[in-house]
Amino acid sequence: MTERADPSPLVYAKPPPKPVARFHLSDGWFGFLITVPALLIMLTVFVFPLVFSAYTSLHRFEITRPDRTRFIWFENYATILQDDAFQRALGNTLTYVLVAVPIEFAIGLILALALATITRGRGMFRTLLVIPQMLAPAVMALMWKFMYNDELGIINHLLREWGVNRPPLWLTDTPLALFSIIIVEIWATVPIFVLLLLAGLLSIPSEYYEAAAIDGGSAWAVFRHVTLPLLQPVILVALLIRGMDAFRVFDLVYVLTGGGPALRTDVLSYYIFRTAFTDRDFGLASAGAWIVSIILLTGGLILIRFMRRRA
Amino acid sequence: MKTRPGVMALSYLIVVAATFLFLFPIVWLFITSFKPPSEVLSVALPSRLTLENYQTVLETFPVGQYFINSVLIAVGSTLISLTTGSLAAYSLSLYRFRARQPIMLMTLLMRLLPGVAVGIPLFYLFSSVRLTNTMPGLILAHTAIQLPLVIWIMLGFFEDTPTELIQAGLVDGCNRFNVIYRIVLPIVTPGLAVGAIFSYLLSWNNLDLALILAPTPRLVTMPVGISNMNLIYGVRWDLMASAAVMYIIPTIILALLLQRYIVRGLTLGAVKG
Numbered sequence: 399m400t401e402r403a404d405p406s407p408l409v410y411a412k413p414p415p416k417p418v419a420r421f422h423l424s425d426g427w428f429g430f431l432i433t434v435p436a437l438l439i440m441l442t443v444f445v446f447p448l449v450f451s452a453y454t455s456l457h458r459f460e461i462t463r464p465d466r467t468r469f470i471w472f473e474n475y476a477t478i479l480q481d482d483a484f485q486r487a488l489g490n491t492l493t494y495v496l497v498a499v500p501i502e503f504a505i506g507l508i509l510a511l512a513l514a515t516i517t518r519g520r521g522m523f524r525t526l527l528v529i530p531q532m533l534a535p536a537v538m539a540l541m542w543k544f545m546y547n548d549e550l551g552i553i554n555h556l557l558r559e560w561g562v563n564r565p566p567l568w569l570t571d572t573p574l575a576l577f578s579i580i581i582v583e584i585w586a587t588v589p590i591f592v593l594l595l596l597a598g599l600l601s602i603p604s605e606y607y608e609a610a611a612i613d614g615g616s617a618w619a620v621f622r623h624v625t626l627p628l629l630q631p632v633i634l635v636a637l638l639i640r641g642m643d644a645f646r647v648f649d650l651v652y653v654l655t656g657g658g659p660a661l662r663t664d665v666l667s668y669y670i671f672r673t674a675f676t677d678r679d680f681g682l683a684s685a686g687a688w689i690v691s692i693i694l695l696t697g698g699l700i701l702i703r704f705m706r707r708r709a
Numbered sequence: 710m711k712t713r714p715g716v717m718a719l720s721y722l723i724v725v726a727a728t729f730l731f732l733f734p735i736v737w738l739f740i741t742s743f744k745p746p747s748e749v750l751s752v753a754l755p756s757r758l759t760l761e762n763y764q765t766v767l768e769t770f771p772v773g774q775y776f777i778n779s780v781l782i783a784v785g786s787t788l789i790s791l792t793t794g795s796l797a798a799y800s801l802s803l804y805r806f807r808a809r810q811p812i813m814l815m816t817l818l819m820r821l822l823p824g825v826a827v828g829i830p831l832f833y834l835f836s837s838v839r840l841t842n843t844m845p846g847l848i849l850a851h852t853a854i855q856l857p858l859v860i861w862i863m864l865g866f867f868e869d870t871p872t873e874l875i876q877a878g879l880v881d882g883c884n885r886f887n888v889i890y891r892i893v894l895p896i897v898t899p900g901l902a903v904g905a906i907f908s909y910l911l912s913w914n915n916l917d918l919a920l921i922l923a924p925t926p927r928l929v930t931m932p933v934g935i936s937n938m939n940l941i942y943g944v945r946w947d948l949m950a951s952a953a954v955m956y957i958i959p960t961i962i963l964a965l966l967l968q969r970y971i972v973r974g975l976t977l978g979a980v981k982g
Contacts, residue, residue, distance in 0.1 A: 428885055429804025433812060436797035436856050439789070443853035444819055444827055451830035509727050512720040515712055523724050525968045530731050532964035532971075534914035536932035537953050541738045544946050552737060555752035589731060593971060617716075646823035649916045653936045667823045667917075674829045675921070687826035698821045702814070 448691070455684035474685035483661060484686065487669035490576055494665060495644045498583045503637060505584070506591025511621075513592065514599040524596065527589040535586070539653035542582045543569065546654075569655050576663045579654050583644060591636055598632035599625070631708050638701045642694050666690050735957075742950035749947045762951040771926075772952050775934035779956075781844065782919075782930060783912040786851035790908050793852075794859030795901060799889060801860070802867035803875065816857040824854070824917035832921050842925040850918045855908035862907060862970075866900030867893070903970040906963045913960065931956045 423431070458470050478484045513520055530538070545551045546568035557565035568578040602625065610620045648667035651657060657664040657672070664672075670690065674683035712720075742762055744755040766772055801809055831850060832841060840846030870893060878888040894901075916932040923929075929937070935956060938949050964971075 425804050426806035429800040430806045430808055432800045433797040433808070435793040436790075436860065437812065439793060439849070439852055440815065440819065440856050443831065443849050445815070447827055447830035447834055448822070450834060451826065454830060454833070509723060512723040512727075515717060515720040516724055517717075519724075523728055525965065526728050527731060528968040528971055529961055529964050530735065532910060532960055532967075533735070533957050534916070534932050534960070536914075536916045536936050537738075537957055538734075540935060540949060540953055541734045544741070544950070545734060545737065547946070550750065550752060550946060552752055585731065585734070588727075642821050646821075648824060649932075652916065652920075667825050670823075670825045670829070671917070671921075674825070674832075680829065680833065683825075683829050687823070687829060691822050691826050694821045694823070695818055698818050702817060 451684040451687055454680055455688050457681050459679070459681035459684075470681075474681045475689070478682055478685050478689070483664065484669060486661065487664040487666050490663060491645060491647070491665045493576060494580060494583070494647060495641055497577070498580045498587070498644050499637060499641050502584050502587045502591050502640065503633070505588045507595055509588065509592045510595035510599055513596050524593070527592055531586055531589045533586075535649035536653050538582060538586050539650045542578075542585070543654055546578060570659050572659055572662045575655055575659060579647075579650055579663055582650055582654065583647065586650075587640060587644075590640065594632060594636045595629065598629045602628050634704060635701065638697060638704075642697050642701075645690075645694060645697075738950050738957075739954055741947060742954045744947055746947060762947045763955070766948040766951045769948070770934070770938060770952065771929075772934065772955065774927075775929050775931045776955065778844075778928055779913055779931040782847050782851060783909050785844075785848040786855055786912045787905055787909045789848070790852045790855035790859045791901065791905050794856045794908075795863045795897075795904065796889075797856075798860045798863035799867050799893065802864050802870075803872070816860050819854075819857045824915070825921070827853075828918050828921035831918075835922060840922075842923050842928060844928060847919060847923050847928065847930075850922055851912040851915060854915070854918070855911050858911060859904045859908050862904045863897070863900055866897045866903075870896050903967060906967050910960060910963060 455474055456469060456471060457467050458473070459467055513523060516523075545553050548554050548565070548567055551568075553568070554565040566574055569575050606624050606628070607620065610624050615623070646667055647665050648671065651663055651665050651668045652671075655663045657668050666686065667690070670683050670686040673679050673686060677683075740755065741749075743758040743760070744762070745757060745759045746761055746765075748755055797812070801813060828850075835841040835846050835850075840849070874892055874896070875888055878892045879885070883891060914932065915930075916936065919928075919930045919933050931952075935949065935952055938945075938952065
């Protein structure tokens with residue numbers, strides 16, 4: 399092979415004439431070919447199963463009796479949407495997202511502003527805050543389950559010392575249990591908001607603040623008219639991404655309550671999991687999974703459109 | 710802009726209090742794991758620190774096996790997703806072809822879907838090709854969830870690589886593979902490290918796919934093992950704490966190595982940090 403035989407359009411505005419008798423792969427094809435290994439894995443192990451589950455969701459399906467599978471149109475979707483347990487799981491999931499994410503954002507913003515203000519040790523605090531959210535959700539759930547424990551947990555121990563006679567049973571009192579999981583979610587996710595918002599805050603050029611100072615704006619006015627508008631894209635992306643992550647919650651619920659007490663902390667992912675592997679109803683579970691997926695894909699497309707418009 | 714001393718003091722107070730609150734559960738887990746067994750039932754600081762719990766948990770539970778399973782699956786899937794994913798990212802950042810936009814869109818949307826939505830059909834499909842309850846099956850499944858992350862992290866790093874260098878390489882007579890190997894790889898080595906750590910942690914922390922695709926005791930991973938211990942032996946918090954500490958120490962080390970790049974990984978390149 400001659401050294402010059404492989405000219406690239408990247409280099410020459412007008413490619414020199416190609417050697418005639420030699421196979422030449424255009425840059426476009428070369429580019430596509432080297433994505434093929436990754437593409438194959440994603441298509442076979444991720445996309446194809448999803449498509450397959452769309453097919454499953456239109457069938458009555460029994461995993462032990464494949465011969466009894468039959469096509470039933472959208473009956474599974476109709477069944478699941480009327481199912482009380484599904485509706486409760488949907489309600490719980492929405493509560494979970496709508497309570498957790500705004501609180502995470504508010505605490506995250508306050509902390510990010512505090513971190514942006516301090517002059518010493520910012521790097522150290524940031525490093526320390528990185529740790530909690532990298533842990534496996536299963537372990538987060540485990541250590542909080544231990545702290546929530548009535549006899550052995552530190553939370554109720556402290557509450558008793560401070561004079562609360564009957565501290566709450568965090569994970570077994572019905573209205574409370576869902577919010578106890580939300581507390582863990584908030585604990586796990588605030589650091590993410592802090593990191594994102596801090597990165598956004600630190601990227602605001604100081605000239606803006608200097609100009610605002612010359613104009614004599616109050617601290618609140620500067621925050622309201624300088625910081626917030628400039629931070630807005632980061633805020634929207636963070637809210638959307640974290641909202642969708644919270645919508646998929648599974649691990650925390652699985653370890654903390656297993657959906658209990660009496661399925662009062664059931665969420666969509668956990669409902670689908672139970673339907674597939676406890677009730678063994680793959681058709682119904684697939685229908686549920688598709689409803690969740692469609693909601694999340696819609697959110698994702700909104701996010702992408704928003705990011706495109708900004709770019 | 711000058712900050713008033715009151716605001717500064719308040720900021721420090723908030724930061725220190727928050728850091729304490731956010732790290733306390735982890736510290737408490739460590740303390741519990743070093744408690745002597747006789748003090749497990751008291752909610753207090755231990756009178757002495759001991760490794761007894763670690764010894765007991767390693768003797769009574771196959772925690773060592775869980776750990777090895779998790780390491781093998783995480784390393785295996787990371788190797789595959791890093792090689793294939795960074796090649797794909799290199800292509801997506803440098804070349805323009807018709808499938809480019811659809812592939813980028815697909816990887817972005819893949820990250821959003823819940824594990825159970827993929828896990829359930831995958832369980833069924835894997836059963837028909839005898840991949841359920843096998844290590845390769847689990848590795849493959851984890852590779853699929855790591856790929857979008859690797860691709861988007863690496864895209865960021867490749868876009869920071871000056872194209873002049875690549876062009877110079879082509880002019881000097883490297884072919885396109887040689888350019889990757891000799892010029893691009895040395896430049897993006899830090900990026901590869903970041904991608905590797907993120908995808909390692911994604912597999913290391915994954916509960917749902919491991920739970921669905923490999924329920925056999927032989928293949929139990931750390932997160933599955935620990936949550937099962939919790940279901941079966943709900944009272945032995947001391948043992949669970951020591952197993953959990955063994956599980957999270959690698960995470961903490963990797964998180965500290967990674968902290969400069971963490972914003973990029975969290976948002977799939979949506980917000981550059």
